[in-house]
Amino acid sequence: MGLVKSSNLGYPRIGEKREWKKLLESYWAGKVDEAIFHSEMKRLRLHFLEKQKRQGLDWIPVGDFSLYDHVLDTAFMFGLIPERFQLDVGDSILDTYFAIARGSQDAVASEMTKWFNTNYHYIVPELQGLSPQLKRNRPLDYYREAKNELGIQGKPVLLGPITFLKLSKGYDEDELDTWLDRLGPLYAQVLNELESEGVQWVQIDEPILVQPLDEKDFDRFYRVYDALNEATPKLNILLQTYFEAVEDYEKVVQLPVQGIGLDFVHDQGINLAAVSKQGFPKDKVLAAGVIDGRNIWRANLQEKLELIHTLTQVVALDRLVIQPSSSLLHVPVTVKNEEALEPLLKNALSYADEKLEEVVLLTETLNEGTSELKKRIQESVSAVTALNQSSARNNHEVQQEIDNLGEALPTRPAAYQERRVLQAKRFNLPLLPTTTIGSLPQTPEVRQARQKWRRREWSDEAYEQFVKDEIKRWVKIQEEIGLDVLVHGEFERNDMVEYFGEKLIGYTTAKHAWVQSYGSRCVKPPIVYGDVSLDQPMTVKESVYTQSLTDRPVKGMLTGPVTILNWSFVRDDIPRSAVQNQIALALRKEIEALEANGIAMIQVDEPALREGLPLKPEKWQDYLDKAVYAFRLATATVENETQIHTHMCYAEFQDILESISQLDADVISIEAARSHGELVNVFEEQVYDKEIGLGVYDIHSPRVPGQEEMAMIVDRALEVLAPEQFWINPDCGLKTRKEAEVIPALEAMVEAAKQLREKYSVKQ
Known part of the structure; x- marks a missing residue:
């Protein structure tokens, strides 16, 4: 029985x-x-x-x-x-x-x-x-x-x-x-x-x-x-x-x-x-x-x-x-x-x-x-x-690199205020610069092309040419819209974490490892099964090609070590922080390769930083200290003139604003459209001294907002943030949206920025 x-x-x-x-x-x-x-x-x-x-x-x-x-x-x-x-x-x-x-x-x-x-x-x-x-x-x-x-x-x-x-x-x-x-x-x-x-x-x-x-x-x-x-x-x-x-x-x-x-x-x-x-x-x-x-x-x-x-x-x-x-x-x-x-x-x-x-x-x-x-x-x-x-779980070279890490927090050559002057001179951007978060619409044609390539119906050369054509088309669109800082669009990427899981040693992806993220949005977390390392560049080719097409700055786009870890299925035989530092060391090599190839703005996204907080507040500080260490381990070796961006999704940032500042990123963008007023309130109570963009429209909805609506959102933010530290951008990546929604929304965003520049230039 x-x-x-x-x-x-x-x-x-x-x-x-x-x-x-x-x-x-x-x-x-x-x-x-x-x-x-x-x-x-x-x-x-x-x-x-x-x-x-x-x-x-x-x-x-x-x-x-x-x-x-x-x-x-x-x-x-x-x-x-x-x-x-x-x-x-x-x-x-x-x-x-x-x-x-x-x-x-x-x-x-x-x-x-x-x-x-x-x-x-x-x-x-x-x-x-x-x-x-x-x-x-x-x-x-x-x-x-x-x-x-x-x-x-x-x-x-x-x-x-x-x-x-x-x-x-x-x-x-x-x-x-x-x-x-x-x-x-x-x-x-x-x-x-x-x-x-x-x-x-x-x-x-x-x-x-x-x-x-x-x-x-x-x-x-x-x-x-x-x-x-x-x-x-x-x-x-x-x-x-x-x-x-x-x-x-x-x-x-x-x-x-x-x-x-x-x-x-x-x-x-x-x-x-x-x-x-x-x-x-x-x-x-x-x-x-x-x-x-x-x-x-x-x-x-x-x-x-x-x-x-x-x-x-x-x-x-x-x-x-x-x-x-x-x-x-x-x-x-x-x-x-x-x-x-x-x-x-x-x-x-x-x-x-x-x-x-x-x-x-x-x-x-x-x-x-x-x-x-x-x-x-x-x-x-x-x-x-x-x-x-x-x-795979006994890579002595990777383990030696981890053993050689010191306890001191990795640090950029100069403090932020000094870097800011050098970067302003290098990029010469207008007040309230406009950009997007990274991904651009992945149309049915983009997805079909990737499927044909994966099924070997297309050669590597044919697929790469398709991606280059999409990049070129969207560079022109971004320039016509009037964006100040461009992106390559990530057309070659299936997902912001899975893509890197396919490139890093010690990672793999599984064809049917899909899970629900929200609504019909499913993601396929990569699997960390061994020690993580990098054997060849992952993003340099597309970033360099994009920069060759325009005189405007192009951001190199990476996902950060904390998010890659939090959005992966992680091996459970060693501490998560050890895996996180392995990922950070691999990303540091990629960031250095981007910089060496002329990419001067590099965005290292950490949308999952806040979500990874332990449920017990007494465990927060240890988690945040390890997250800050890993992010700086990945980013701190670049030159002062190289501008490090990061992006985060909104979730009670007042709890972790100090740690966000300690990341020492030059520019941060935050998903904020659905809770914009709540997030602005945070900056009424706490000071943030670096550059920041609070998303001015919600990309999770098919709704196309108007110019005046976005201008009002920025006006509210500039009650507590200085215009010279503020960027104007959408909430998040635009991968899931249709071109017919994205283009008019970005056009309205750029027009709102122009209107606001006139207003705030007069005030200064």
Whole structure:
């Protein structure tokens, strides 16, 4: 008889070959109607559930599926639609849902930001002026669908009310209790209807429990879950946490719920120590997240069994559930399609389907312990050991370079104020110079050309000529628009991190390692499987060619060491900071090669710097110190006249502004259009002494802003920043936008800059 149960927290939405993404984009493009869209989405949803059923999981999540984002789903379920998106008669509810996420010609999209410290973006709910009402019981609908169509007694998944409110905006802190009073009964209604339908267990995600909380917050948790527990006496609630150790173990495990889910992968041993030392309530189920839900490495299952045996000293087997550490939203779907990977590496990988196999194997071993099961456990140990002992992970030259690094912070030859004078003389740019962040539209023709080259339908020479033609065409467009500093457009690049993963030693890319970043935007993080080094230039050829076409400055474009690390699947056998410094040393060689070939502006993007912050504030400084060290390790050897740029995505910069300044980049651009006013407020309170560009329009939306709108945004910024330190640029790279959107938007941006130059030149 099986005592220990197996479970999953959530499954990837995108499909093995990104079918979900393609369906979304077909609907947005008007190629499929709403009825077909919903029918095909249902087919995908059921396919994902059927796969989990075949794996033999005891608890299969339902309701984790989304048409865009699970946080937006929660807001929409409770009718929390910002006023600017309120339905007119005849409007499609589905189109309203997508308009909140993507914007429309008449309304700016809701803000988008990172889901905790992952590379997944959620849509920030806006609560101001709204009153919640239960519009649709999504978990109930998906539970019925799974039961009726597949015979699955699913485990409905909801985002918990306190985490939902903590991630929302549009209310004051003192209104939190009022909002809980409004939402609590609606959650109770959802759960009551699930209970009436015969649901046995429901998973309520409250990952906010791994972040700092005060006594008031814990009082709220007790109050809310007391009420939910009383409202549904026959329903079992699994309160799920992930991404870190819980903030106050003793308080969390005493919450009035029937089960607690804890992360035993990313807790750095803290959750495990707490269970061992303080015990675990005998009347609760412990859902133990022992398989990494955020990385792609096969687990050493013998080590996992030892961890679980430690837990069984405290928790009875019939009170134990084995599961991934988090939703598998953050990993690709299956390794089975990765036919091109080296066998040694492929054998050491585990995507979503393989992770569920590991969960089930651990569960069956605990329950049955047959010799065949034990043999499969040993196979995992052999696979991990073989990769760790490979030459790729034992590059003595790279390891020696790392060992030779000193503790002192790498430093440019001269301080910023001195460099600024030299750079102003060299470039002779106008007041409020205009530029873009780096990438330009990747049209269907660009993507098709890359596919033809990868399929060997085009020769290297034919593909390179195509890229050069695109560069030349866009240099002319940029000059005609009137931009002051140009970019080459990155037409040869599939992704700002994956491209470098294809070039660096110790990295590889996998054909089907796609994960969702936001909406239909999927990325394919490269895999750091060995020691990282550079054997030949990666970007020099395209940058030098572009500069040969124009007298205006052209920025060399690189992704920084922190972002490359944070947006990769990183080996887990050595510290992340060691991998980060290996990447930085490789980038330093590339930067020096660009400079030696006449590229005098070099942008080293770090959009993921803030998102990589640990969830525990006490760990921030160590992370930031290591990030600053790596960035300066990569950039500090250039001449004073060479201008180093960087780009970042907005996320509460007031927390890290000092560290941003310590990067010592000459110019920083920040994604700011959706939260421009909030970011400007930061500079009212804190001084930033280097050059800066706050994005003047949102590139994540197809909406084309006007000249006056952008001028107003700059005017607001120049209330707290000096005109001579300000650059004018879009929010982010323009890769995902259409030319018909980009060109008029950039034209309006340049005209706004001209208008503002006249205004602020007079003032000076």
